[in-house]
Amino acid sequence: MKDSMRFFLLFALGWSVISMIMPSCNIITGNGSGKDSDSVALKNESKPLPDTVFSSVNDIDYEVEIIDTVTSGELNALTNKYDSVPGIFTFRGGQRRDARTFSGKISGVPSKIVRDWAAHTAVRGKWGGGSGWTGQPVYVKWSDAQVAGFKKTSPEITAHFKNEEIIVGSLCGEVYFIDYATGENSRSPLDVGNPVKGSVSLDPDMNGSLYVGQGIPENQPFGHLAVDLNTHQIRYKWGRDPKAKRLWGAYDSSPIAAGQFLFWPGENGTLYKYERLGNGELKMHSALRYVVKGDRGAGIEASMAVYKNYGFIGDNHGDILCVNLNTMKPVWHYDNHDDIDGSLVLEIENDVPYIYCGCEVDLQTGNDTRTHFVKLNALNGSPVWDWSYPSCRSYINEKHFDGGLYCTPLLGDGNCKNMIFASFNQLDCGEDSEFLAFDKNSGKLLYRKKLHFYAWSSPVGFYNEKNELYIVIGNSSGHLYLIRGKDGEILFDQVMSSNFESSPVVIGNTLVVGSRDGNIYRFHVV
Numbered sequence: 117m118k119d120s121m122r123f124f125l126l127f128a129l130g131w132s133v134i135s136m137i138m139p140s141c142n143i144i145t146g147n148g149s150g151k152d153s154d155s156v157a158l159k160n161e162s163k164p165l166p167d168t169v170f171s172s173v174n175d176i177d178y179e180v181e182i183i184d185t186v187t188s189g190e191l192n193a194l195t196n197k198y199d200s201v202p203g204i205f206t207f208r209g210g211q212r213r214d215a216r217t218f219s220g221k222i223s224g225v226p227s228k229i230v231r232d233w234a235a236h237t238a239v240r241g242k243w244g245g246g247s248g249w250t251g252q253p254v255y256v257k258w259s260d261a262q263v264a265g266f267k268k269t270s271p272e273i274t275a276h277f278k279n280e281e282i283i284v285g286s287l288c289g290e291v292y293f294i295d296y297a298t299g300e301n302s303r304s305p306l307d308v309g310n311p312v313k314g315s316v317s318l319d320p321d322m323n324g325s326l327y328v329g330q331g332i333p334e335n336q337p338f339g340h341l342a343v344d345l346n347t348h349q350i351r352y353k354w355g356r357d358p359k360a361k362r363l364w365g366a367y368d369s370s371p372i373a374a375g376q377f378l379f380w381p382g383e384n385g386t387l388y389k390y391e392r393l394g395n396g397e398l399k400m401h402s403a404l405r406y407v408v409k410g411d412r413g414a415g416i417e418a419s420m421a422v423y424k425n426y427g428f429i430g431d432n433h434g435d436i437l438c439v440n441l442n443t444m445k446p447v448w449h450y451d452n453h454d455d456i457d458g459s460l461v462l463e464i465e466n467d468v469p470y471i472y473c474g475c476e477v478d479l480q481t482g483n484d485t486r487t488h489f490v491k492l493n494a495l496n497g498s499p500v501w502d503w504s505y506p507s508c509r510s511y512i513n514e515k516h517f518d519g520g521l522y523c524t525p526l527l528g529d530g531n532c533k534n535m536i537f538a539s540f541n542q543l544d545c546g547e548d549s550e551f552l553a554f555d556k557n558s559g560k561l562l563y564r565k566k567l568h569f570y571a572w573s574s575p576v577g578f579y580n581e582k583n584e585l586y587i588v589i590g591n592s593s594g595h596l597y598l599i600r601g602k603d604g605e606i607l608f609d610q611v612m613s614s615n616f617e618s619s620p621v622v623i624g625n626t627l628v629v630g631s632r633d634g635n636i637y638r639f640h641v642v
Contacts, residue, residue, distance in 0.1 A: 146177070
């Protein structure tokens with residue numbers, strides 16, 4: 117996931133910049149004027165969080181470019197739009213990135229995972245096919261009227277198109293549309309020009325827009341785009357940003373809608389704010405560009421979490437930023453030590469939002485390299501706890517693998533309500549990964565279970581009629597594990613493919629997940 121010198125040279129040589137007609141814009145800059153002040157969560161969902169700036173913002177220099185100087189930047193609603201959609205429309209389900217909106221349902225004590233179907237993708241280029249990190253599919257249950265509408269407007273609908281549809285980006289450079297029941301193509305694949313490593317997002321207003329970020333610049337232009345599902349055409353593209361703080365144009369982060377806007381972090385160190393116009397149309401409203409003082413520009417691969425009008429991002433230099441989404445100005449900054457790829461997870465406790473975030477071992481050097489897993493008060497960035505443990509970067513032939521956390525953690529519920537789970541790589545500088553459970557209130561490590569090789573895929577949860585949690589997680593050696601949440605007992609461990617880097621989406625007692633072997637799979641838990 118890191119940019120190589122070869123890709124850097126591609127940028128340096130230049131390409132056709134995707135043009136936008138921009139009206140005159142305003143630039144707001146900041147270089148440290150924050151003062152600590154009290155900030156409390158508001159129970160009233162209709163009231164925004166305060167326009168507060170804490171002293172930790174003094175650590176960064178930033179600028180907010182307001183491109184649309186006519187349209188107000190205030191969010192017109194603070195509710196989580198993803199709570200009421202008929203499906204799973206973005207990475208980990210919604211604004212909180214907590215995966216609770218798609219917790220699975222099972223009966224009794226499960227004992228195995230069974231394959232239902234395999235949908236094949238094209239395999240081409242250096243990156244092959246199937247899907248990689250993060251690669252979570254979208255699941256949507258269209259109404260009968262919407263199904264009829266698509267059949268009238270889209271020339272790429274197949275005979276297998278029905279109400280339940282899976283949409284997933286592939287490393288082969290195409291987006292695939294799959295019938296959830298059978299695994300057959302529900303629409304023709306859509307060529308988006310470059311490999312997709314991140315997770316696509318479907319607009320929660322169901323306005324026909326699908327959002328896709330590109331991951332590797334095999335072709336130019338290279339950036340992110342929006343698709344009109346009614347016509348099966350790309351309607352908006354954004355390529356190289358000459359104002360960006362970092363020269364790398366990938367978008368592994370899954371964009372998120374809040375109010376009337378779409379927020380899209382980039383690996384060029386910019387957070388973009390778009391007006392969502394529907395039918396694959398976007399209009400850029402503003403952009404936040406920042407750099408930590410004394411540092412160079414950092415990229416954002418993790419997906420942004422949102423609570424009301426606050427957004428939370430983590431970058432590959434270990435910075436966690438809270439941003440006021442109304443103004444696009446930073447609220448607070450926290451240094452989490454090293455590269456953050458796993459997305460931040462947000463939970464509300466006693467009307468106060470908290471975020472969980474882990475880091476890798478990538479930039480650290482010396483004899484004491486450590487992965488950190490933290491819980492922060494999301495209103496002010498103050499740490500509740502910081503768990504750290506020795507971990508190392510490893511080398512296999514000419515490739516390197518960072519230690520620490522790549523997945524997005526899973527919050528427990530039911531009989532595991534006090535727990536949070538995640539996989540970590542190369543702890544104690546070993547070669548494998550481990551599955552860890554923590555007490556979310558104290559940060560105490562409750563158990564650790566050895567897995568095979570490394571694990572980047574995010575865990576997902578299934579609950580039975582007793583509300584007991586069982587967890588499924590995949591890893592890079594193609595194993596799928598079924599783990600009892602409460603005590604970590606591994607109930608099922610079997611090779612089901614060659615490499616699961618992607619994170620699953622869960623529907624009922626099933627999960628759909630891509631592999632690096634050129635397939636998208638559906639499994640069920642029994």
